[in-house]
Amino acid sequence: xxxxxxxxxxxxxxxxxxxxxxxxxxxxxxxxxxxxxxxxxxxxxxxxxxxxxxxxxxxxxxxxxxxxxxxxxxxxxxxxxxxxxxxxxxxxxxxxxxxxxxxxxxxxxxxxxxxxxxxxxxxxxxxxxxxxxxxxxxxxxxxxxxxxxxxxxxxxxxxxxxxxxxxxxxxxxxxxxxxxxxxxxxxxxxxxxxxxxxxxxxxxxxxxxxxxxxxxxxxxxxxxxxxxxxxxxxxxxxxxxxxxxxxxxxxxxxxxxxxxxxxxxxxxxxxxxxxxxxxxxxxxxxxxxxxxxxxxxxxxxxxxxxxxxxxxxxxxxxxxxxxxxxxxxxxxxxxxxxxxxxxxxxxx
Amino acid sequence: xxxxxxxxxxxxxxxxxxxxxxxxxxxxxxxxxxxxxxxxxxxxxxxxxxxxxxxxxxxxxxxxxxxxxxxxxxxxxxxxxxxxxxxxxxxxxxxxxxxxxxxxxxxxxxxxxxxxxxxxxxxxxxxxxxxxxxxxxxxxxxxxxxxxxxxxxxxxxxxxxxxxxxxxxxxxxxxxxxxxxxxxxxxxxxxxxxxxxxxxxxxxxxxxxxxxxxxxxxxxxxxxxxxxxxxxxxxxxxxxxxxxxxxxxxxxxxxxxxxxxxxxxxxxxxxxxxxxxxxxxxxxxxxxxxxxxxxxxxxxxxxxxxxxxxxxxxxxxxxxxxxxxxxxxxxxxxxxxxxxxxxxxxxx
DNA sequence: GAATCATGAGAAAGCGTTTTCTCAGAGCGT
DNA sequence: ACGCTCTGAGAAAACGCTTTCTCATGATTC
Numbered sequence: 001x002x003x004x005x006x007x008x009x010x011x012x013x014x015x016x017x018x019x020x021x022x023x024x025x026x027x028x029x030x031x032x033x034x035x036x037x038x039x040x041x042x043x044x045x046x047x048x049x050x051x052x053x054x055x056x057x058x059x060x061x062x063x064x065x066x067x068x069x070x071x072x073x074x075x076x077x078x079x080x081x082x083x084x085x086x087x088x089x090x091x092x093x094x095x096x097x098x099x100x101x102x103x104x105x106x107x108x109x110x111x112x113x114x115x116x117x118x119x120x121x122x123x124x125x126x127x128x129x130x131x132x133x134x135x136x137x138x139x140x141x142x143x144x145x146x147x148x149x150x151x152x153x154x155x156x157x158x159x160x161x162x163x164x165x166x167x168x169x170x171x172x173x174x175x176x177x178x179x180x181x182x183x184x185x186x187x188x189x190x191x192x193x194x195x196x197x198x199x200x201x202x203x204x205x206x207x208x209x210x211x212x213x214x215x216x217x218x219x220x221x222x223x224x225x226x227x228x229x230x231x232x233x234x235x236x237x238x239x240x241x242x243x244x245x246x247x248x249x250x251x252x253x254x255x256x257x258x259x260x261x262x263x264x265x266x267x268x269x270x271x272x273x274x275x276x277x278x279x280x281x282x283x284x285x286x287x288x289x290x291x292x293x294x295x296x297x298x299x300x301x302x303x304x305x306x307x308x309x310x311x312x313x314x315x316x317x318x319x320x321x322x323x324x325x326x327x328x329x330x331x332x333x334x335x336x337x338x339x340x341x342x343x344x345x346x347x348x
Numbered sequence: 349x350x351x352x353x354x355x356x357x358x359x360x361x362x363x364x365x366x367x368x369x370x371x372x373x374x375x376x377x378x379x380x381x382x383x384x385x386x387x388x389x390x391x392x393x394x395x396x397x398x399x400x401x402x403x404x405x406x407x408x409x410x411x412x413x414x415x416x417x418x419x420x421x422x423x424x425x426x427x428x429x430x431x432x433x434x435x436x437x438x439x440x441x442x443x444x445x446x447x448x449x450x451x452x453x454x455x456x457x458x459x460x461x462x463x464x465x466x467x468x469x470x471x472x473x474x475x476x477x478x479x480x481x482x483x484x485x486x487x488x489x490x491x492x493x494x495x496x497x498x499x500x501x502x503x504x505x506x507x508x509x510x511x512x513x514x515x516x517x518x519x520x521x522x523x524x525x526x527x528x529x530x531x532x533x534x535x536x537x538x539x540x541x542x543x544x545x546x547x548x549x550x551x552x553x554x555x556x557x558x559x560x561x562x563x564x565x566x567x568x569x570x571x572x573x574x575x576x577x578x579x580x581x582x583x584x585x586x587x588x589x590x591x592x593x594x595x596x597x598x599x600x601x602x603x604x605x606x607x608x609x610x611x612x613x614x615x616x617x618x619x620x621x622x623x624x625x626x627x628x629x630x631x632x633x634x635x636x637x638x639x640x641x642x643x644x645x646x647x648x649x650x651x652x653x654x655x656x657x658x659x660x661x662x663x664x665x666x667x668x669x670x671x672x673x674x675x676x677x678x679x680x681x682x683x684x685x686x687x688x689x690x691x692x693x694x695x696x
Numbered sequence: 697g698a699a700t701c702a703t704g705a706g707a708a709a710g711c712g713t714t715t716t717c718t719c720a721g722a723g724c725g726t
Numbered sequence: 727a728c729g730c731t732c733t734g735a736g737a738a739a740a741c742g743c744t745t746t747c748t749c750a751t752g753a754t755t756c
Contacts, residue, residue: 016742027706032744039745040704062475063414064742067711072411074454074475082440083632085433092430095457104475106422106454109443127410127422127452231632258636284431284579288606290638364712375736380714387715388734412712415741701754709746716739724731 015056024052035060075311076124078108078117079134080197084229084255085283086300087134090156093304094132101312103129112229114138114199118146125150129315132156132307137199152314154307158201159326166310166324168303172202172280173209175296175331179250179278180213180222182294182333187341188248188276189220194227194237194260196252203252206280210250221246227256234259238267247275247342254279254286254295261289261338272340282334291337298331363404372400383408423659424472426456426465427482428545432577432603433631434648435482438504441652442480449660451477460577462486462547466494473498477663480504480655485547500662502655506549507674514658514672516651520550520628521557523644523679527598527626528561528570530642530681535689536596536624537568542575542585542608544600551600554628558598569594575604582607586615595623595690602627602634602643609637609686620688630682639685646679 021031026045033039034049041049052058066072077094079087095105106128108120114137125131130152136143147153147160155167176193183191193210196203207224214222225240227233234256241249241260251257257279264271271277271291279286282297306327314324369379374393381387382397389397400406414420425442427435443453454476456468462485473479478500484491495501495508503515524541531539541558544551555572562570573588575581582604589597589608599605605627612619619625619639627634630645654675662672 014742018742028743029707029745030705033705036744042704045705059470059474061742062471063411063420064711065744066411067415067713067742068744070711082436082443088430088436091455092457095430095455096459099457104454104456104472106452107439107443108452109440109447111444122407123410124452126407258633262636285606285633285636288610288633288638289636290640292638362712366712376713377715377737378735381735384714390734393735409712412741413714415712415743416714418741697756699755701752703750703752705748705750707746707748710744711742714740716737718735718737720733720735722731722733724729726728726730 014061015058016061017058020049020052020056020058023056024049071129072127073102074104074106074128075308076106076108076121076128076131077134078110078120078124078131078136080110080112080117080137080200081229082107082109085285086253086281086298089283089300090134090304090307093301093306094308095304097305097308098311101308103308110137112137112197118142121146121150125153130154130311132311133158135200135202137197137201139199152311154310154314156303156307163323163326166314166326168307168310168327168329170202170298170329170331172205172331173212175280175298175333176206176209176250177213178331178333179280179294179296180210180217180220180248182335183248183250183276183278183339184217184220186248186276186339188246189342190223190244190246191220191248191250192223192225192241192244192246193250194225194234194241194252194256196227196229196256198226200229206252227252229253230255231259231262234261235263238263241275242267242269248339249275249277251277251279254281254283254293257293257295257338258285258289261293265290271338273343276339276342278339280331286334287336289338294336294339295334296331297334299329303329362409363406364409365406367404368397368400368406371404372397419477420475421450422452422454422476423656424454424456424469424476424479425482426458426468426472426479426484428458428460428465428485428548429577430455430457433633434601434629434646437631437648438482438652438655441649441654442656443652445653445656446659449656451656458485460485460545466490469494469498473501478502478659480659481506483548483550485545485549487547500659502658502662504651504655511671511674514662514674516655516658516675516677518550518646518677518679520553520679521560523628523646523681524554524557524598525561526679526681527628527642527644528558528565528568528596530683531596531598531624531626531687532565532568534596534624534687536594537690538592538594539568539570539596539598540573540589540592540594541570541598542573542582542589542600542604544575544577544604546574548577554600575600577601578603579607579610582609583611586611589623590615590617596687597623597625599625599627602629602631602641605641605643605686606633606637609641613638619686621691624687624690626687628679630680634682635684637686642684642687643682644679645682647677651677 017028021028034046110116117138131150132154135157159167279293279295282295286293365376369376382394458464465486479498480502483505507515627641627643630643634641
């Protein structure tokens with residue numbers, strides 16, 4: 001029961017450098033030289049080699065190449081949930097930007113299983129020249145320990161104390177405060193924050209932002225409701241939202257808001273007449289909901305390409321662990337139709 | 349100006365199998381054996397090796413491993429546009445299913461540049477153990493020529509004459525006919541098909557489906573309008589749609605339909621009162637548009653995981669080019685609120 | 697015209713694994 | 727007690743490439 005022991009010796013081996021060397025009547029070394037244009041090689045011989053390579057349709061084996069070069073021209077990205085449009089957009093931006101520089105991206109979806117993150121990140125790192133960790137849910141301590149292992153690393157939505165890891169972050173605290181402020185200025189007095197995944201750092205940022213908001217607006221009632229990060233958790237929160245008696249709902253993100261919108265619609269609650277709802281992120285679909293969603297826009301398209309730029313900088317510096325850029329974005333308010341003045345002042 | 353010539357000889361080399369071997373007082377070979385559990389090795393020695401490996405936190409280098417094993421435990425996927433939720437869903441399904449079997453996925457986005465597809469696919473294939481080609485736009489002839497090169501390969505939304513390539517397809521022709529039929533049964537007599545990317549095979553399938561529809565319903569006026577596959581192309585078609593005088597619009601897919609919805613809304617055209625609009629695919633957001641979109645649902649979540657299953661089957665068979673499954677899905681009608689009876693019978 | 701140099705190609709040593717090959721030593725039967 | 731098989735570990739080859747090292751050849755200089 002050998003595992004394919006004969007496949008190796010087969011004649012239908014892929015064409016390798018040796019074949020073109022033989023055909024061109026030169027050594028492997030020379031073939032390698034002309035393929036990579038590294039050293040000077042006689043134009044005549046070079047032409048012969050190129051002709052042989054073309055005729056045999058020779059393409060260097062990237063694995064052999066990677067082993068010799070110590071690099072794979074690939075970077076890894078680990079995301080908590082590939083179903084989330086925010087992460088999809090980041091992935092896309094990263095992939096396109098990296099491709100422009102001849103790099104590919106390997107994906108790893110932790111499916112919100114926190115304990116898998118470090119493992120996935122490690123595996124990805126070993127296969128790739130670098131890793132971007134997107135909104136990791138792991139504890140700070142674990143991240144601190146893991147980060148040096150992963151270098152070159154770029155963090156999205158998290159930071160490390162070590163300054164040699166670039167990070168891209170969004171001021172969620174600021175954004176959620178602005179959204180709350182927006183609701184208040186419309187006349188809402190009873191708000192609910194439908195919180196996100198427990199271990200999400202961006203959720204914590206929202207919470208501290210709201211704490212600040214509370215101290216600045218002691219007259220406003222602000223309840224916290226536990227939720228999740230997707231449609232379903234928004235939808236499932238419908239009853240609790242209704243029971244809360246609040247008129248202004250701050251959903252964790254656009255997805256949750258959309259789920260909630262649908263739940264409220266099913267229950268015959270009108271938005272924004274009866275209840276105002278806000279999202280977060282401004283995913284491409286936010287403007288097409290019923291009604292179009294008021295949200296805090298995160299530059300999700302830039303995030304991916306900037307992540308690549310930061311990664312590239314590190315790869316090029318190769319080892320001189322210098323201090324790296326910490327980019328922070330401020331969300332931009334996107335007022336649409338899911339928020340309006342409350343119909344009736346609640347009895348108070 | 350050597351290219352990092354000294355990094356190689358550095359002492360801070362990653363810990364390799366040799367280090368473990370030395371620490372455990374055995375040979376590389378033995379370490380490899382215990383790490384892979386391939387051959388019988390004395391329990392005492394095995395324990396010693398494992399202890400050494402653990403202490404040094406040794407993790408086998410996947411590149412070296414890949415070279416020796418001739419496999420990378422990675423598959424590639426090439427998609428025409430990572431911004432499209434359909435492809436995102438396929439990618440996600442593929443990634444999750446593959447991860448379950450210890451495989452990773454490498455992505456390549458051709459950005460709808462047809463000429464890049466073959467190159468990207470080839471590169472991906474060389475780096476991976478297989479490739480899934482998702483809705484390739486390339487010509488049939490090119491695909492026929494490329495397919496054998498790429499094996500193991502699984503095709504999504506395309507087929508090859510060679511029966512040893514599994515393919516997953518959706519009966520777009522059937523789906524679009526049902527949508528057209530739906531509009532007709534609501535009373536519409538003037539329809540428009542807002543077509544998709546020129547080289548999209550699924551677009552061609554829709555076209556032949558509509559040809560059939562035409563012969564079956566000669567009394568119905570059906571115009572063809574050239575469009576694209578995303579929001580913007582739907583949005584840009586707004587004027588042409590209005591000018592067409594049609595009351596029932598078959599958009600290429602949900603994205604186009606959503607763009608159109610938004611365009612019509614801006615122009616004050618009511619949907620479905622003035623114009624009915626249908627999409628295709630049933631992306632997760634289709635039920636949250638204004639109004640919720642009538643569409644033909646494609647099982648996008650299954651597609652990815654099934655693609656992996658087909659890929660795995662081929663990888664396991666390793667070479668015995670047997671005849672492969674050709675899976676075909678029938679779209680399911682999803683009647684929502686974007687379609688209704690036309691307000692007025694057009695003069696005829 | 698001999699000594700020096702630049703040029704460029706081949707030989708060989710990696711890169712980090714796995715796996716075959718080889719062989720030492722232990723266990724067994726007669 | 728001798729030879730046989732069997733177990734298991736090390737040596738070495740293989741995987742496919744890049745790059746250093748080495749050396750031959752032809753060009754240059756005094």
